Amino acid sequence: MRNPPHPAVHLHGAHPALATAAGELAQVRARPSCGQLATVDVVHLGLFAELPDRLELIRQGRVNLHNVTPGCDAFECLRDDRAVYLLGSTARGVLQAVYALEDALAFGQAPPADWHAFGVFRPGERHFHPRFDRWPGERADIRYLSRLGASHCLISHDWQGSCRSFQGYVRSPIFPDAVPADEVAGNRAGLQRLCADCRDYGLGLSLWITELPCQGGPWVPEAQREAWLRRYPADVLSDSGTYQGQVLCFAHPRVQEFYRDLLQRFFAEFPQVETLYLFGMDSGGEGCDPGRCPRCQGLSKFAQRDRLIRFLVEEGGRVRPGLRVLTTGWHWEAVPEEFLARQAALPAASGLYMAAQSDGWQAERQNHELLRRARATCRSRGQLFVGYDDLHLGDDATHLWGLDLQDFPLGIGAKLRRWHELEVDGVFDHWGTYSEMVPSNSVACREFFLNPMADTDVVCQRIARNQYGPAAGPMAFAAWQALERAHRILSNCTVWSPGQWPGWYCAKDQAPLPDALAAQSAALDASRLVAKPALGFTYNSGDLADCLEAVAIGWRGAAPHYAEAARLLQEAAAAADDQPVGYAHWWNGTRPPLSRREHLERHRLYVEYMGLLGREIGLHFELHGLFERLGRDPHAYQAAAAELLRQDHAACAALVAFGERLQRQWPAAAEAAGAQWLEAYRRKAEQLNAMA
Numbered sequence: 001m002r003n004p005p006h007p008a009v010h011l012h013g014a015h016p017a018l019a020t021a022a023g024e025l026a027q028v029r030a031r032p033s034c035g036q037l038a039t040v041d042v043v044h045l046g047l048f049a050e051l052p053d054r055l056e057l058i059r060q061g062r063v064n065l066h067n068v069t070p071g072c073d074a075f076e077c078l079r080d081d082r083a084v085y086l087l088g089s090t091a092r093g094v095l096q097a098v099y100a101l102e103d104a105l106a107f108g109q110a111p112p113a114d115w116h117a118f119g120v121f122r123p124g125e126r127h128f129h130p131r132f133d134r135w136p137g138e139r140a141d142i143r144y145l146s147r148l149g150a151s152h153c154l155i156s157h158d159w160q161g162s163c164r165s166f167q168g169y170v171r172s173p174i175f176p177d178a179v180p181a182d183e184v185a186g187n188r189a190g191l192q193r194l195c196a197d198c199r200d201y202g203l204g205l206s207l208w209i210t211e212l213p214c215q216g217g218p219w220v221p222e223a224q225r226e227a228w229l230r231r232y233p234a235d236v237l238s239d240s241g242t243y244q245g246q247v248l249c250f251a252h253p254r255v256q257e258f259y260r261d262l263l264q265r266f267f268a269e270f271p272q273v274e275t276l277y278l279f280g281m282d283s284g285g286e287g288c289d290p291g292r293c294p295r296c297q298g299l300s301k302f303a304q305r306d307r308l309i310r311f312l313v314e315e316g317g318r319v320r321p322g323l324r325v326l327t328t329g330w331h332w333e334a335v336p337e338e339f340l341a342r343q344a345a346l347p348a349a350s351g352l353y354m355a356a357q358s359d360g361w362q363a364e365r366q367n368h369e370l371l372r373r374a375r376a377t378c379r380s381r382g383q384l385f386v387g388y389d390d391l392h393l394g395d396d397a398t399h400l401w402g403l404d405l406q407d408f409p410l411g412i413g414a415k416l417r418r419w420h421e422l423e424v425d426g427v428f429d430h431w432g433t434y435s436e437m438v439p440s441n442s443v444a445c446r447e448f449f450l451n452p453m454a455d456t457d458v459v460c461q462r463i464a465r466n467q468y469g470p471a472a473g474p475m476a477f478a479a480w481q482a483l484e485r486a487h488r489i490l491s492n493c494t495v496w497s498p499g500q501w502p503g504w505y506c507a508k509d510q511a512p513l514p515d516a517l518a519a520q521s522a523a524l525d526a527s528r529l530v531a532k533p534a535l536g537f538t539y540n541s542g543d544l545a546d547c548l549e550a551v552a553i554g555w556r557g558a559a560p561h562y563a564e565a566a567r568l569l570q571e572a573a574a575a576a577d578d579q580p581v582g583y584a585h586w587w588n589g590t591r592p593p594l595s596r597r598e599h600l601e602r603h604r605l606y607v608e609y610m611g612l613l614g615r616e617i618g619l620h621f622e623l624h625g626l627f628e629r630l631g632r633d634p635h636a637y638q639a640a641a642a643e644l645l646r647q648d649h650a651a652c653a654a655l656v657a658f659g660e661r662l663q664r665q666w667p668a669a670a671e672a673a674g675a676q677w678l679e680a681y682r683r684k685a686e687q688l689n690a691m692a
Contacts, residue, residue, distance in 0.1 A: 086098055333354075
């Protein structure tokens with residue numbers, strides 16, 4: 001039997017992304033499912049403004065793209081007898097029209113005679129990292145960002161070494177040894193390829209920079225810290241006053257000359273980059289100690305930050321017109337009134353990317369007064385306001401192996417509804433993902449960008465059915481419901497960054513003895529927690545004991561829902577088949593997509609581990625809170641803590657048992673994770689047993 005003839009394609013408009021859309025359509029037409037288009041003679045693909053017969057379609061009431069606000073990414077698909085129209089208000093919108101057709105065909109929905117699909121992406125800007133690791137990834141990662149609805153590719157993470165600085169891509173004769181030449185060459189080649197791929201998919205580019213460069217903290221080997229000092233003349237350095245050691249002093253004229261030269265060189269080569277995410281006071285970025293620096297005498301780190309922002313806006317704007325420089329609430333929001341006043345004093349080209357609680361959290365769903373005030377401040381100054389969030393991975397995740405899959409699509413709906421209600425200009429996904437896994441969170445991002453107010457249950461039931469099939473889908477959705485109940489509980493107590501996070505939690509191998517708890521009290525400085533009212537409820541309220549106990553209450557409430565989600569995911573995995581996940585066509589990279597069964601099994605591993613780990617973290621915080629309530633009296637504490645100590649021992653033993661099972665059943669995951677965390681909990685269990 002002869003294959004049905006493929007319809008002719010008429011391309012309307014000129015843009016690299018339109019050629020990409022035509023290529024994507026050609027791939028769709030080459031698949032067996034395209035037989036459903038056998039009765040179509042022609043496909044009109046392109047920009048709505050370039051369509052010759054658009055006026056007739058408007059008069060007939062067939063289209064609505066002419067009513068979309070200019071600049072918004074929107075698409076419209078329709079069938080008119082033997083013609084199909086795949087149209088967009090922008091080049092990104094055209095690609096989304098092709099994706100809408102492909103999804104419809106993938107899930108057996110042949111375009112009927114009256115087929116019509118329409119969507120507008122909200123908010124206006126959607127910034128995503130290509131992937132969590134293996135920078136700069138591959139072209140398929142950029143395609144994946146396009147699929148999930150991104151408008152911008154965020155080039156780097158805050159921990160990716162020289163990829164997070166201008167001097168990582170271009171060399172300046174002022175300080176030619178700032179980054180090794182071979183490293184700069186590799187970064188430049190990677191960024192050039194990223195720029196080309198983003199151009200082809202219509203994505204804008206943003207660069208995360210961690211400035212000013214410094215030696216780095218105790219996580220940096222001492223030999224590397226010493227070598228850093230040889231990159232710059234001693235007279236341009238100053239003491240940061242923190243564990244990050246020496247830092248470039250921006251008050252020094254040569255340092256400003258260096259940055260002026262870097263900006264000119266960087267934007268001459270990479271004019272596509274339109275937004276800078278400025279992150280300081282973290283790994284590798286610092287300011288001068290106001291009390292020690294001979295040039296920044298008395299100039300607070302807040303004022304030093306603002307000086308750098310204004311310099312980047314002014315000097316960067318000269319060489320790259322329209323450049324935007326965004327700063328964040330991390331570290332700075334500890335003094336909220338000064339934080340807001342300083343933001344109001346910054347130029348319009350500077351805005352905020354701001355999380356509800358200092359940094360992004362998977363479980364966080366908050367909308368409170370400080371967020372609303374910050375949003376209003378930026379609006380009054382004409383500044384961009386971008387919601388800082390975790391839409392895939394986050395710092396509060398485990399990051400113990402590359403096999404865990406962390407889906408919470410109902411939470412994506414809750415998060416994006418929150419940002420929609422705040423009327424943000426954009427959203428920012430902190431970490432990126434593993435594209436080859438095709439997380440259900442990515443699908444949820446696209447769905448809720450198209451309709452932030454959609455019924456989350458209805459949308460996520462459809463995602464689960466499409467992703468896992470009719471047998472496993474309902475159980476996966478039920479697991480997501482249990483996980484969302486856990487996240488809503490934990491959202492009320494996402495307090496300490498990073499002391500509360502699995503990867504940074506300091507008590508993995510420390511039994512809650514009085515001396516250890518006293519030291520931790522000094523590290524968890526409750527005075528830096530900002531109380532954030534939210535319609536009668538206040539996040540981060542109370543003293544140290546109150547905040548410690550809030551974490552304990554949260555995990556006591558959340559742990560049973562994690563256990564229920566893990567049980568349901570195990571049942572779903574047992575019911576699933578070995579076909580690729582339903583949205584596998586979103587990924588065309590070198591690694592094969594996961595099967596439905598493996599997808600669910602990896603998700604179950606993460607949920608089970610996070611539930612066990614969170615329960616132990618919660619118990620430790622509960623014991624710490626008890627220690628504070630008893631006035632740090634070691635004798636009273638030992639007498640009152642017996643039952644909680646027994647529970648903590650059981651929680652540690654459960655984590656050890658999980659780790660041993662992981663080693664037996666998932667050796668690749670265990671090897672990637674390393675044995676450190678397992679040995680830490682073994683030691684803690686032994687210490688707790690000795691205390692009993």
